[in-house]
Amino acid sequence: MTHEFKNTILKVENVSLNLGGNQILRDVNVDIRDVVRPGMSQGQIVGFLGPSGIGKTKFFEILAGLIKPDSGQVLLGDPLTPVKVGRVGVVQQSYPLFSHRTVMGNLMVAAARKGLPANEQKIKCEEMLAHFGLQGHANKFPAELSGGQRQRVAIAQQLLCSDHFLLLDEPFSGLDIIMIEKVCELLRSIAALHEHNTIIVVSHDIESTASIADTLWVMGRDRDDKGDLIPGSRIKYTYNLIERGLAWQENVMGRRDFHELVDEVRGLFKTL
Amino acid sequence: MSNYLQDLIRAFKPNTSVSKMTMTLIIVVQVIIALAAWYSSSEILPRPPEIFGAFNRLLKGGDLIRELFTSMGLCLQAMGLAILISLALSYLTVLPFFRPTAFIVSKGRFLTLVGLSFVFTLLTSGGHNLKVSLMVFGITVFFVTSAIAMIQAIPKTEFNHARTLGMSEWQTVWEVIILGRLHEVFEIIRQNFAISWMMLTMVEGISRAEGGIGAMLLNQNKHLHLDAVFAIQILILLVGIGMDYLIGVIKNIICPYASLSLERR
Secondary structure (H helix, E strand, O other), rough: OOOOEEEEEEEEEEEEEEEEOOOEEEEEEEEEEEEOOOOOOOOEEHHHHHHHOOHHHEEEEEOOOOOOOEEEEEEOOOOOEEEEOOEEEEEEEOOOOOOOOOOHHHHHHHHHOOOHHHHHHHHHHHHHHHHOHHHOOOOHHHOOOHHHHHHHHHHHHHHHHOOEEEEEEOOOOOOOOOHHHHHHHHHHHHHHHOOOOEEEEOOOHHHHHHHHHOEEEEEEEEEOOOOOEEEEEEEEEEEEOOOOOOOOOHHHOHHHHHHHHHHHHHHHHHOO | OHHHHHHHHOOOOOOOOHHHHHHHHHHHHHHHHHHHHHHHOOOOOOOOHHHHHHHHHHHHHHOOHHHHHHHHHHHHHHHHHHHHHHHHHHHHHOOOOHHHHHHHHHHHHHOHHHHHHHHHHHHHHHHHHHHHHHHHHHHHHHHHHHHHHHHHOOOOHHHHHHHHHOOOOOHHHHHHHHHHOOHHHHHHHHHHHHHHHHHHHHHHHOOOOOHHHHHHHHHHHOOOHHHHHHHHHHHHHHHHHHHHHHHHHHHHHHHHHOOOOOOOO
């Protein structure tokens, strides 16, 4: 499948974080490059994996600009500029929305934040409602939505005001197989909305994440000569699924090499 | 019949609901038990017919309604001022500079109004101002305590959500604390209205020149007119319940989302 890697659009440089004397992150370095496929709009999907308590959430917050690392920086965009809170859309696991606003109200707040002219705000929000299959729910309050609808509103809200970057925390958590497939399809469609759309999925679900990602990051800690863990996590393994021929494939979950990859990553978890 | 019985049995199971008919039946039974207990109690306590008679007497010759409106005016004025002061002070706790002030004000709830009445007498001019000041103080210390607790209980994810939408910290305060918790403010107003309504009798007793239902109650108490005391108490109770209901209705109109996810509506 023809593709080309262009400019770096997200770069994490030597990020370290220490909280209360505990080294959480240590020299985290990664970058995401714009993948270009001729004749189509192709965004990027990165799967961010790692066992519990490894520092994924803190790294997530640093990527979103919500907290500053002790050292290092996160750069994003084209050209690369330091991340600021608000540039990266964040969909947290609980799908927070403004409970006092309707679905439309939630989207309008985001559209206003983006600085769209007043007449364009409503049009853009209605487009989002249509894209996410939420037309009939515009006047409902978040408490009246199902978990899946809530997740879609939360994603739409963040897409309306972010700079093509979207972080999702455990988007498959608590969903059945059918819903997971729908979320995977939704994320693929979001990535395809714009060339620079970049989605980072933080998840424990290796199989679902790998099925939609073009890159996998696996976070973990190093061990010293005695085999003891060295404090501070970093991205230990990066899998380029495009090179492996596992990205953008229909029915990739049915392929043997895909399952070998999933088993390999699962095996890594025990050592991290 | 078996359906009613099953519904009635369900009334004794936790986290269940019963039909409106069964609930009405339960209320009627409980009212009958209460009335029976009342009639069978000591003869010192006035019975409902005596209370009803006293109520009529107060209505015709005692200016009950005028006194009630005087008290309600005082209560609403004090509530209005206390809400403004308390909300301003509570919202300002987002600024570290104002936190010590709010903390001290909230601790004021351990002071007694009777003890403070002398200080407020010196600080204010006229009986009405004294009563308003005492009421505002009494409500504010409780209101600020509840409002601060409400603000502190907001999860970090809600603030982060607003921030990730690119909101400034002041916009986050407006969206998450002020608009996002408006329904809880109504609940605090409800609770504090009950507190203020309870304080009213005591405050009106300190300065009786203006009258009011509290002053009327104390006068009847002084003359041992127990039937009239009970009549006034019941009126105070009913007006309090009515106001509480009204605040609840206003809350449901302004914040229709507030009860959507509750089990008991």
